[in-house]
Amino acid sequence: MNKRKSHNRNIFTRITLIVVACLFVLLIVTMIATLGLTSLIAQHWKVEEDNVFLFGIIILGFSIVFGVALSFAYSAIIVKASRPYLDALQKVAEGDFSVRIEDSAVFANFNIAKNFNYMTSQLQSVETLRENFVSDFSHEFKTPISSISGFAKLLKNPKLSPEQRNEYLDVIIDESKRLVELSESVLMLNRLDSTDEVEKEKYSLDEQLRQCVLMFEQQCESKRIELNVELESVQICSNYKLLSQVVVNLMSNAVKFTEEGGRIDVKCKSVGLNALISVSDTGCGMDEETKSNVFNKFYQGDKSHTTAGNGLGLSIVKKIVDLLGGQIYVDSKVGVGSTFTVLLLKGV
Numbered sequence: 001m002n003k004r005k006s007h008n009r010n011i012f013t014r015i016t017l018i019v020v021a022c023l024f025v026l027l028i029v030t031m032i033a034t035l036g037l038t039s040l041i042a043q044h045w046k047v048e049e050d051n052v053f054l055f056g057i058i059i060l061g062f063s064i065v066f067g068v069a070l071s072f073a074y075s076a077i078i079v080k081a082s083r084p085y086l087d088a089l090q091k092v093a094e095g096d097f098s099v100r101i102e103d104s105a106v107f108a109n110f111n112i113a114k115n116f117n118y119m120t121s122q123l124q125s126v127e128t129l130r131e132n133f134v135s136d137f138s139h140e141f142k143t144p145i146s147s148i149s150g151f152a153k154l155l156k157n158p159k160l161s162p163e164q165r166n167e168y169l170d171v172i173i174d175e176s177k178r179l180v181e182l183s184e185s186v187l188m189l190n191r192l193d194s195t196d197e198v199e200k201e202k203y204s205l206d207e208q209l210r211q212c213v214l215m216f217e218q219q220c221e222s223k224r225i226e227l228n229v230e231l232e233s234v235q236i237c238s239n240y241k242l243l244s245q246v247v248v249n250l251m252s253n254a255v256k257f258t259e260e261g262g263r264i265d266v267k268c269k270s271v272g273l274n275a276l277i278s279v280s281d282t283g284c285g286m287d288e289e290t291k292s293n294v295f296n297k298f299y300q301g302d303k304s305h306t307t308a309g310n311g312l313g314l315s316i317v318k319k320i321v322d323l324l325g326g327q328i329y330v331d332s333k334v335g336v337g338s339t340f341t342v343l344l345l346k347g348v
Helices: 002-047 049-093 111-152 164-193 205-214 217-222 241-255 288-293 313-323
Strands: 203-204 226-231 235-238 263-271 274-281 327-333 339-345
Touching: 002 235, 002 327, 049 111, 111 203, 164 313, 203 205, 203 288, 205 226, 205 235, 205 241, 205 263, 217 226, 235 241, 241 263, 241 313, 288 327, 313 327, 313 339
Parallel strands: 226 263
Antiparallel strands: 203 235, 263 274, 274 339, 327 339
């Protein structure tokens, strides 16, 4: 802390020296200009040489006194005006991103406060996301690990029946798969975050969607879900693998949250220069809070975490759509269902 305070004093000292140096240069220029002006006045009014020298000395002395006084006054004003900014920067350096400042009259035209406040608000958001990510990530990993550990201990009981033993083994297998899926999702998010551009190719979007929907045909039949598919012929230039991940994640959510006897609609059509993909379901739907957070990492509308999932699927979807230069929207009502719409440039 003492080092930081010393560093602050050094900054103030440097600012003062810079201001004084600038004003000293201004003072020298003023003196030279004063002497030149005095010489011109003397020549114009034909003042005697001795009087010209005396007049010049008086003007020069006044300029020096005035310049020095102005230098100290201006440097004091600059240092005083700079202090709130430097104090705020010090707080940011110590990890306090809630600090906000207002521009002083001296720096009013430089938008320093506006840019500083935007910076701290962004840093505060990132810090909040980081803290939430660590907390949620720990929770999501801890739950299956605790489950695996608990059932593994139960398996040590020699009196277990074969049915109980198989039941406990199934739980361990399922929880292990959950850990693998969570790890793969986190790794995918990390790869997407470090990727700026993706390779694209031309292909049939409707055929791609048809292949993705077929993957869920058996699950829909087991839940007696009516699967309605309306696919127009659309050619698109995109990344086949990443866009398939988007459709698969949306379909997986639709199947998961749609009750038995419900309906899922998958549509694809051309809208001007764009290709539109929509996945609708008649599931439980979402309230306004869930809708506004549904694309956040680890967010789950089911606060009890009883629904299978890790809250990363839609985060991956949003990241991929952004990476492909598209947009995604969600429309949902509680008890009615949800519709996810993806809009992408066809690029062909």
